[in-house]
Amino acid sequence: MSSTPNLVDTISSSLSLSRYNREQKTEPGGIHPARHVDEDDDLTIRPRRKSPPKIPKQHVITNTITSYLSKSDSREEVVSVTINISPEVSFTLHKPLRNRSSLEVNACEAIQDLMDAHEFFKIIKNPQTESYKDVLPFLITRRKKFFKKRLWVVRATLKAMSGEWSTIGTSPSIHEEFSSFSSIACSRFGALPPVDMLIKLSVEIQTCARVNIDAVPMGRLVQIFNCMFEDCHLLLRSRTIAKAAPRSGAAAAKSAMERFLPLSGGVDYLIKFCRNTFPGPEVRYQWTDRSYFED
Structure with a gap:
């Protein structure tokens, strides 16, 4: 080196x-x-x-x-x-x-x-x-301030969308909304309508992002954030999020999640x-x- x-x-x-x-x-x-x-x-x-x-x-x-x-x-x-x-x-x-x-x-x-x-x-x-x-333990212990900021931004942008989901034109079927990822979406959420599935994904991500990283054991934190990364990946595959209009709440949420993902898939690469x-x-x-x- x-x-x-x-x-x-x-x-x-x-x-x-x-x-x-x-x-x-x-x-x-x-x-x-x-x-x-x-x-x-x-x-x-x-x-x-x-x-x-x-x-x-x-x-x-x-x-x-x-x-x-x-x-x-x-x-x-x-x-x-x-x-x-x-x-x-x-x-x-x-x-x-x-x-x-x-x-x-x-x-x-x-x-x-x-x-x-x-x-x-x-x-x-x-x-x-x-x-x-x-x-991930390196990031959580050595870059705590940075990691907390990323969590806060993801949580805040999704929370701001809480009242917008029903006004967004989602696809009529889960297969159109998630395309090749529809089987994964169905296995996770069953036969929920696309808009309900997007809302549930959003809530799950916000719940994970609210964790107190100073009070939870490292092994549990890794599990929590693994779930959060998977949910972010799936939500980004949503047709509604992928085609979000610029400056919209959905576009802000998309950007926040995209900036969060190098902490998982980027490391694997x-x-x-x-x-x-x-x-x-x-x-x-x-x-x-x-x-x-x-x-």
Whole structure:
């Protein structure tokens, strides 16, 4: 592993998530430019465009690492990611300085960032790690503030829709509403009308999102959030949610759930990617040069 103990500087460019799939342009050395992730970035695990050849779903990989290593959504807490292709595949991690006037504060934060990244990639490459369920405890304990914010946003957007379901034009049958996922929907909820099924899914997700993560044992938390992830996946397969009008309550709920899902399916994909890409026991990554401070 090529993580470095040098302390803190930042670069002005950071991860470009959507552009990475739209434009396959590389700068000298095979390094893709990056930009900071903000609240409007789409963290869906479902690629919106055909993935570039040989390096599939880059945005899934970068979004997932960003989600697990960022302490919050504020600009100074976001860890953005660049995928380097040449001379060999590796990750470069970037994070802005939080307090440019205090060397001591920045040094402590940089050391914590280094430790967190080391632990995260160690878990990802551990042969005993089978799925996101094995990585979720890291997120809950090391990124509690970030995780609580994600839960709150999902819960709030779905709660805001409580009085809207009956006014939304759902499909007349469960098979049209969920298409190829209709068998799963029927096995979960029987012969409920589509609108009642959507309401029940929404309520189940809100119930899971209200859990007090400070008071529930870790094993139980993993079970609860596994159910929540599955419900979010199913609700996003709803024709009503998928085709939600821009700026509608359904569109806001869709965006919130899509940004939540890299914490599950995105990790599963990252685990497979790292095992296929890095044959050794470690993931190749490094932080940008952070050894000096900007004025």
